[in-house]
Amino acid sequence: MEQEVDVAVIGAGAMGATAALWLARGGMRTALIDRGEICREASGVNAGTLTLHMTRAALIPYAMKGRELWLDAQRWLGRDVGARSAPGFSLAFTEAEEEMLFKRADARSAMGAPIRIVTPEEVRAIEPGINPAVRAAAFCALDGHVTAYLTGRAYRAALTEAGVSLLEGHGVEGIEVSDAGYVIRPAGAPALRARRLVLAGGVWLETMLAWLGFHVRIKCLVNQLVVTERMRPVMRSVVGIANGLLSLKQFENGTVLIGGGWQGKGDPVRGGVEPIPDNLIGNIQLARHAIPALGETRVVRIWLGLESETADAMPMIGPLPGLAEAYVIGCVHSGYTSAPYMGHLLAERILGREPELPLFDPARLMKPAPAKLEETA
Structure with a gap:
């Protein structure tokens, strides 16, 4: 009927x-x-990152509203979804990344994101585990993450x-x-x-x-994601790199989620099929470069999540x-x-x-x- x-x-x-x-x-x-x-x-399988650093400048006002809703999920959704507020960094280790960092921070701050450039000394004062080789960083107090599942x-x-x-x-x-x-x-x-x-x-x-x-x-992006074993606290911020190829966060249980849009194999019909080993290795190496202490832990699980993009x-x-x-x-x-x-x-x-x-x-x-x-x- x-x-x-x-x-x-x-x-x-x-x-x-x-x-x-x-x-x-x-x-x-x-x-x-x-x-x-x-x-x-x-x-259900994405990184669950709440960030303004990786949001297109024109979408900043929408992302700020969305972040507030996730953090207030208990009220309007009726359940805790593991949403947590955390500071966020976008790091620059090279001159090219530094130039990109300044340009992107300016564009996002012009749209209302509370993003500011900080010195290497300020970075390590807030997040001591970041590689001392960092040249500069963009800092935003309004980042965080959700437990997607x-x-x-x-x-x-x-x-x-x-x-x-x-x-x-x-x-x-x-x-x-x-x-x-x-x-x-x-x-x-x-x-x-x-x-x-x-x-x-x-x-x-x-x-x-x-x-x-x-x-x-x-366009279908097939993003690779990695989660590590539980380890000692090594970061309390959401950490990325100016070129957009890294997203890091450590959960309350000690596991670290590593993302950044490195591509695997798959499509909308089959979903995520399999990771690409070279991309997986590159993502993990970049994560260890940003937070050297990640060399103490091991990968537990790898999976793929689909992301869409218009022309x-x-x-x-x-x-x-x-x-x-x-x-x-x-x-x-x-x-x-x-x-x-x-x-x-x-x-x-x-x-x-x-x-x-x-x-x-x-x-x-x-x-x-x-x-x-x-x-x-």
Whole structure:
């Protein structure tokens, strides 16, 4: 028997789940559909870094709002997701990195990020474990991290309490467009009729948008991540390098997470397939260069997380051109930091309210193809 709802959100990552939560709290009958489980694909396996150093300058105001929401998750989400505030550094060890550091710090601070350049002496006074060879650093008091794998449980409880209909483990096979809205056909479940539609698929948006006849290229990054054994405290900051190839944090249990966008093998269909050994070694060597004490510990686990990027490296958040009440959200650079805020912004737009900050018109990236009533992924 078909279910009828006011809005169907396809994609249960942090952005889709947040949008669904606030739409339901705003009085809409809401369904959230995903081929897997809530926040268990890209949103469940990323580094969970809350940082302004790696956020594009234009997205700084959104990231600052998102960080505040993560740290306040107990209030609006109802569960602790391991969000912790921590100072953050972006380091420069070479002249080229130093030049890059100054330029990027200026751009981000101009957009409101409380980032300032500090001397090597100031760096080591705050974080003694950093390599004395550091030439300069950008410092931000507003960084931190989230324990990504805790978010799915928190969102599921909040969504259930808000009355959202959860369809986990049901990939969408097609969507029909009609005058009354949209008919979504989840695999292994009855069709769903919705007056409104939200596509929230990250790297899978290229396929999802094709269901509605849109063609837009989404780049898929396959980021390698590493976690170490537990070790003595060697850092209390979120540490990166100006070139963007390192992200380090130590959790309360003593493990250290090493990231930085070094690529592995994979794609949106197969997910992360396998790491690339040379990239893995390079990432770990860079981490040990930044924090020499990491040479005392060993790698416990390696995994891969997918990240999406549009042609202009800016998000798609807003209504789809030429379709009534159809929306898209995704492809936010360093998107985990701003994810809950982005989801809330789109929900406000769908509920007929004026969003606090502007959305990112997807029409700039796509043109609707001739109408096609049904597509199969």
